[in-house]
Amino acid sequence: MGTIPRPSRLHSSLFHALRKICTRYGSLPDSLLLKSDTVTIYGTDAETAGGYADIYRANHSATGDSLCVKAVRLSKRDISSGVPMKNICKEALLWKHLSHPNITPFYGMVNTFNGRSGMGMVCKWMPNGHIMEFLQHYQNEDRPSLLLDAARGLQYLHSEEVSVVHGDIKGNNILIDESGSACLSDFGLSTVLYGTDTLNTATCVTGFRSTLRWMAPELHDPEALGLDSAAPTRESDIWAFSVTMWEVFAGEVPYPDARYDGQIILKITKGQQPERPSGEVTLFGLSDAIWSMMMECWSHDRLKRPSISRVVDTL
Template sequence: MVERLDKLFHDEKETYAKFLACRGPSVQRLLDLLQDFLDYDINLATMTRRRLFKALIRLSGNSKIHPRCFTLTGLEQGRLVAGGSFADVYKGSLQGQTVAVKMMRAFDESDIDSLLKAFGREALIWRQLCHPNLLPFFGLYYYQTRLCLVSPWMENGHIRAFLKKELCDTDHLLSLILDIALGLEHLHEKGIVHGDLKGDNIFITPSRRACIADFGLSSIITPISSIQFTNSSKRTQGGTIRYQAPELHKGGHNDLRSDVYAFASLVYEVRSPWFRY
């Protein structure tokens, strides 16, 4: 089955287009099947895995449906703790565990579809990742018409806040930098560009280790050329200016190299005394 799907996604453009146009009850089964293959077939070749992953993202985006294993129940929203351009973060509870709830903001009806697609895409990318230095993803929750992404609550906050209140020696700082490097290495091995690596997106776990979060600007790349599978220039050009490589300011796109530049900028900040103030 996997070999047949891989051939379809790679060689049969017309059939692939029909696959992506699939609607009705069958689309849910197809999404569940693709996610099952990604979860349980550890022997998938790298390019096969990426083609299945790409198909999952495109089919989910087109149909506005997610694999059923993503859906959570019994979430308590809690209090608002932070806000961004497109989402608010709440401190909530799920089955007795404190969680962070990233909830998309309510906008005009014309914006809801694009926001749902963006949030759903972030969830799909995040769901495929599992590494000690990447923030875990628990699942999706709908609050009325607003989509929420749920992850563990990090009481220590992001690395900038942590270093403002904690005195860390050189060994601990180097350990945190290594954690970030290992998390980024794992992303790149999976063919994923983070796209917005910065202090606010590095969280400190209860064991005082660093983990990378926020995959809203992440994209999928080919392993050889770093050409992006996605064709959204707006998404791939996003990020935080002071962490962006010079070529991005000239209209370039995020890739593995721009992530490395952002990592270097972050290391410089972490090692600088003014970063704590």
């Protein structure tokens, strides 16, 4: 793989300043706004719906490229409070700042499309869906290779020059492009680190309901582990990535026998790690070395978890 260009210190400092300003005022620089007539939605129905957005497939009128438009649903209350708009600006600026083969490309924002008003985040359309959908159709695909792709994307995020905590790693947020490569996506819960502090430690449990199964114990109960808050960290990303590895090898959600939020939280905080999948899973590439590394990633002492570089080396 070729060398990935690193942002300069000056570039990173300017980015942090711009992100603070745009988040505070809920506005974006013109360079992030795409002309509405360049993005044409296919049909009228969304392809799928997420927690706060509808996902549409679109076409770029100039290039013919397939696009994904993540149309954010905003109520009148949301608009008047301004909070969702600030979060959208934060996610858009962060995503635009990232550039790596294993990060889903982001192109910008539209505020009108197909004659309708509304904020839409525009990124590359991934024809193979997320990794779990992909593996349902291609069960014999090389799973360690796909996980290595995703791990390299996370390694880029965690690098000193970029310093981004993803905050929402799970199978649904690893997309597969047209060549079969895996790319990280969905940076709505990401936190940018600046030095040793986070710019925003409020991106914790709010919005995490659908992510409980992948969350590290310190995010469920920070006080029990000697922490003041439940802010995502590089170490919690490592925990989540290992749980995602289990998900990919096992082919099901983590803790499948837990039906309720309380059951999930109790299992994680009490140290009940996922059991090693058996049977044909060994044919999917879950070696003893990979399993041993996964268990290290589930240490309740977050400082004992391996770095993402170590994960990359193992895969």
